[in-house]
Amino acid sequence: MFEYARINSRDLSLIAAVLLIFGISAFCIFLLFAGQKSRWVIVEQNGDLLARISLQEERTVSYTCEEGGRHVIEIQDGRVRVREADCPDQICVRQGWLEKPGQLAVCLPHRMVVRIEGGFS
C-alpha cells in the first residue's frame, strides 16, 4: 500500500531539472563575475547605498541607522567582514571574511547587505 514511497521516473526528471537549473544558474553567476577583480565594498541598507569604499584601504567603519542597528565593518588586506553587529542572530558576523567579487554578507534583521563589487583591470 505504500507504493508512493518508491522513486518513479517523474521524480528522477524533477531531480534532473533541479540539477540543470542549478548548473545553469551557477554558470551564469560564474560568467557574471569571471575575470573580475575585487575592487569595492558596497554597503546597502533597505536598498539604499550607504557607502562605497575601496578594498585597498585599511579601515574600520561603524554604521548606525535610525531604527537601531549598529554594524562595524572592517576592511583589511583586500578583504572585508562585519566585525560586530547588534542584531539578534549575528548571521552577518558569522559570514566571516569576504574577498571575491559577488560575495556578500547579509543582515536580515537590519536589512543590510555588505557585498564586494568587482571590476576589470
Place this chain on the structure above:
Amino acid sequence: MKKTAVLGMLVCAAMMLSYVESLVELTPSIPGIKIGLANLVIVICLYRYGEREAFLVNLARVVLGAFLFGSLFSLLYSLAGAFFSLAAMVAGKRRLGFSLVGVSVCGGVCHNLGQLFMAMAVLQSVWVIFYLPWLLLAGCAAGILIGICAGRVCRRLPGSDDTQGTEK
C-alpha cells in the same frame, strides 16, 4: 481525539528538528537559510493525514518555533519558506504524479526559494540571488534525504490497521 494527540506530537517532533537544525549549522556559507529538516514531519503528515492536517501542523510548528527559539522577525522567513514549500508539495502530490521523494524535493527546493524571495524583498537587493544555485542544490539534497526517510517512517508506522490514518 486520538488524531489531535498524534498531530500534537508531530508538531513537537517538527519543533525538535528545527531546534536541532538551529544548533548545527548545516550551511555555514549561507547562514540564516535553513535546509528545513522539519519538513520530514510535514511530509509524513501530508501522506498519513492529509493536506488540512499538514497545513495546521506546519502553522503550529512555525509560530510556536518562532516564539520559543526565534523572533517575530524570523517568523516571517519561516512562514515564507514553510508555506511555499507546502503549496509546492500539495501541487506535486495532487497533479504531478511524483512519489514521496519527488514531493519532498518540491518541498525542499521551494522551502529555500521562499526564504530567498523573502530575503530579497526585505533587503531590497537582487544580489542575494548569488545564493540561488547553492540553495537549489541544498534543497534538492535535503528533499531526497527527507523523502527517503519519510517513506521508511510511513512504512513502519502502523498503517493498514490504523483507523484514523490513510483510508486507502
